[in-house]
Amino acid sequence: MKDGLVSPRRLIDIGCLSELQGIHEEADGGFTIGALTTLAQLAAHPALQRRRAALAQAAALAASPQIRNRATLGGNLLQRPRCWYLRSAAHHCVRKGGEHCFAYGGDNRYHAIFANQDGCAIVHPSTPATALLALQAQVECVRGNGDRRVVALDEFFVLPSRDPHRETVLGADELVTAIRLPTLARSTCSAYVQLSEKASFDWPLAAVAAVLVMGDDGVCRQARVVLGAAAPVAWRASQAEAALEGSRINEESAKAAADAALAPATPLSGNGYKVPIFRALIVRAIHQAVASRVRAPA
Ligand SMILES: Cc1cc2nc3c(=O)[nH]c(=O)nc-3n(C[C@H](O)[C@H](O)[C@H](O)COP(=O)(O)OP(=O)(O)OC[C@H]3O[C@@H](n4cnc5c(N)ncnc54)[C@H](O)[C@@H]3O)c2cc1C
Ligand code: SF4
Structure with a gap:
């Protein structure tokens, strides 16, 4: 938005939705993490530190203390890629509906080393996503009409080979409400x-x-x-x-x-x-x- 690449007609503040807050330990040993939980809250949560250490460690290493205090887990998973050509108004690349991926012949030092041959070579920008996928996380979503669904994180992100114009399967009228971590073996x-x-x-x-x-x-x-x-x-x-x-x-x-x-x-x-x-x-x-x-x- 600051670079003038997108100009939404309307912005909605979801920060007041108390249903999307908090980290809940389930009776079966799993966790439900509200989409508005901040990275700082994830990093400091004693049960996550003990029983889902990878997630607490990933959250603690993301960004800076100031950003972790504001960044929500839902927004973090949905942040746009960092590719500098994507974020440059001068480059109408494949992900923006153009014909070329400028990273292939350009400066690709921060780009992908896997799945990078299908017209776009972004890397996924979310640090917690790496840990969440390893922990078999699922994404809870709700549509404008109230319909709910749960999507495995494996299925939530979209590879360029499937569609180079989107990063997730989330619908335009869909909100992420929570991330679920299933129960895991004791050892x-x-x-x-x-x-x-x-x-x-x-x-x-x-x-x-x-x-x-x-x-x-x-x-x-x-x-x-x-x-x-x-x-x-x-x-x-x-x-x-x-x-x-x-x-x-x-x-x-x-x-x-x-x-x-x-x-x-x-x-x-x-x-x-x-x-x-x-x-x-x-x-x-x-x-x-x-x-x-x-x-x-x-
Ligand atoms: C200097 C700097 C360093 C950074 N380093 C890292 C890093 O190392 N690792 C990392 O992972 N991130 C990093 N970030 C990114 C930062 O963590 C994200 O910008 C932040 O997590 C976004 O969260 P937010 O709550 O502000 O989301 P927003 O920016 O408010 O939202 C992001 C997008 O998601 C949508 N959205 C938000 N919540 C929901 C929801 N519940 N349902 C549906 N849509 C939703 C919004 O509409 C928007 O399109 C860095 C950022 C900066 C500025
Ligand atoms: S890597 Fe993807 S986002 Fe970056 S220039 Fe290529 S097509 Fe665009």
Whole structure:
């Protein structure tokens, strides 16, 4: 709006909707997080810090303290991409209905290294989304006519191959009311790590959330590894997950998972530097998750 790229006729303040506030622990061990919950509230919530550590850590690392005090989780998931061509009035790119993606032949240092061959190479801008996808989050929505639906976060974001003009499946008359975190196995542990050019006030160059269900024998039973700032949507590293499941977690298996995750990467002319960063962060996230293991109910 400040750059004159969009000029909505009407702005509606939803900040007064008390139904969209608060973090609720459910009897089954899950959580319901109102869409107006701020990133600061997520970061400081003791039960999330203990039982959904990846989300509290991601929220704590996003933006700056001032922004985290204002930014709501719903608005964060729906923020527009940061691509500088998208935000420049001089570039009528594919995402704005034009013919060209200027990132392909231009400065693409912050762009995607996965799913970047379909006419648009944005990275998804939400830091919490990386952790939320790893934690199997679902998005609760309500339409203007009162109809409600719940969409798995896997299905909520839209890849350019499906539609390069939109980032989510949210309808024009639809509001996000809450994010649900399902119950997880008791032996689940999680961590979120990122690397940015600046320690604060900045989006990550690369981010990783790891959620592992561990056996008492140190063998990983189930893994979800999600990469942020890697693709137009928060990106499941399914090859890493397959490599971890059934393996004892150690330096060797963590590195093998990282190598498997990066094998299908297709970096652009200016962002190949992200590949070794992701490789290091995947190993770090796996070790951090296992080290944090507590025997609290998930
Ligand atoms: C310097 C700087 C650094 C930043 N760094 C990061 C970072 O590292 N990581 C990160 O994730 N973000 C970062 N951000 C972005 C910031 O976190 C987002 O701008 C903020 O989260 C948006 O939340 P909001 O509540 O202000 O949403 P708004 O800006 O008010 O809304 C965003 C969009 O979502 C719509 N919307 C909002 N709530 C709902 C709802 N409940 N249902 C339907 N539609 C809705 C609005 O209409 C609007 O289109 C940064 C921002 C700045 C300025
Ligand atoms: S990456 Fe997407 S948003 Fe950026 S210039 Fe290309 S089409 Fe536009």
